[in-house]
Amino acid sequence: MKLDGKVVVVTGSGSGIGAACARRFTAAGAKVVVTDLDAAKVEAVTAEIGAVGLAGDIGSPDTVRAVAELARRSHGEIDVWFSNAGITGPARPGDLKPDADWEQAFRVHVMAHLHAAREVAPAMVARGDGYLLSTASVVAMTTDARNATYSVSKHAALALAEWLAVTYRPQGIKVSCFCPGPMLTPMLLSEGFPADHPALARALTPEQVADLLVDAIGTEAFLILDSPMGRDELRAKLTDYDAWIDTTAARFAAPAGR
Numbered sequence: 001m002k003l004d005g006k007v008v009v010v011t012g013s014g015s016g017i018g019a020a021c022a023r024r025f026t027a028a029g030a031k032v033v034v035t036d037l038d039a040a041k042v043e044a045v046t047a048e049i050g051a052v053g054l055a056g057d058i059g060s061p062d063t064v065r066a067v068a069e070l071a072r073r074s075h076g077e078i079d080v081w082f083s084n085a086g087i088t089g090p091a092r093p094g095d096l097k098p099d100a101d102w103e104q105a106f107r108v109h110v111m112a113h114l115h116a117a118r119e120v121a122p123a124m125v126a127r128g129d130g131y132l133l134s135t136a137s138v139v140a141m142t143t144d145a146r147n148a149t150y151s152v153s154k155h156a157a158l159a160l161a162e163w164l165a166v167t168y169r170p171q172g173i174k175v176s177c178f179c180p181g182p183m184l185t186p187m188l189l190s191e192g193f194p195a196d197h198p199a200l201a202r203a204l205t206p207e208q209v210a211d212l213l214v215d216a217i218g219t220e221a222f223l224i225l226d227s228p229m230g231r232d233e234l235r236a237k238l239t240d241y242d243a244w245i246d247t248t249a250a251r252f253a254a255p256a257g258r
């Protein structure tokens, strides 16, 4: 899909990848709707790019509905809904975390994507066109032993995207899931990696990611990766699942494990 003239909602667009995409998609001619939990960031990004926006918790179906209504009122039918908002929650190696952390991770990484699909898919099916894009993580193909809620909810985000693709692609809706490795955003930087950590060295900037996503949306391929990591993990699992578990466990047991 070409973004020129399209109505595009980007969630989590107050910061990081979402903000960079809001800028880049606007430059590509899209009519972007900005939404984020952080009202000050929504205000800053909308003012910068001349877009409309709404602050709210995208894990709530009421916010999803309000954002969709703002988009329709301002620009007409929604062409692309990019479910991108995310939270890591505290890293707790080897810990199964309290239920509240699981509920919050699933609200933002899964239920928000589900509510968005419920909100926009019927009109997209009626038109035989539209795009559901989501951000999961390369963690959806592996696991991060330091963060159970993030790992498992990102697997579920990819699983939901697969379901949406299988169900809606035959009806003309494009579905893609972005499964990136580390990216140089406030989320990654808040994790406190030392400056020489390999995760930082291989991370793309938000601007590089936004360019990559514009190209990927152009191809409409389901799986969007920013490095070979995701495919390597999938291949390793298929080759020998037990060996993959042992190798992954050893990686996280190492001092700089990730």
Ligand SMILES: NC(=O)c1ccc[n+]([C@@H]2O[C@H](COP(=O)([O-])OP(=O)(O)OC[C@H]3O[C@@H](n4cnc5c(N)ncnc54)[C@H](O)[C@@H]3O)[C@@H](O)[C@H]2O)c1
Pocket: 011, 012, 013, 014, 015, 016, 017, 018, 035, 036, 037, 038, 041, 056, 057, 058, 059, 084, 085, 086, 087, 088, 108, 135, 136, 137, 138, 179, 180, 181, 182, 183, 184, 185, 186, 187, 188
């Ligand atoms: N940065 C990385 O290394 C990395 C790697 C893989 C995947 N991701 C994923 O990329 C996506 C974008 O993250 P980022 O790196 O740009 O981080 P970021 O922290 O810069 O941006 C995430 C944004 O989501 C917003 N948000 C969080 N919870 C929300 C909620 N309930 N309602 C509305 N907005 C909410 C935050 O306020 C923030 O502005 C996330 O889904 C993240 O999990 C990031």
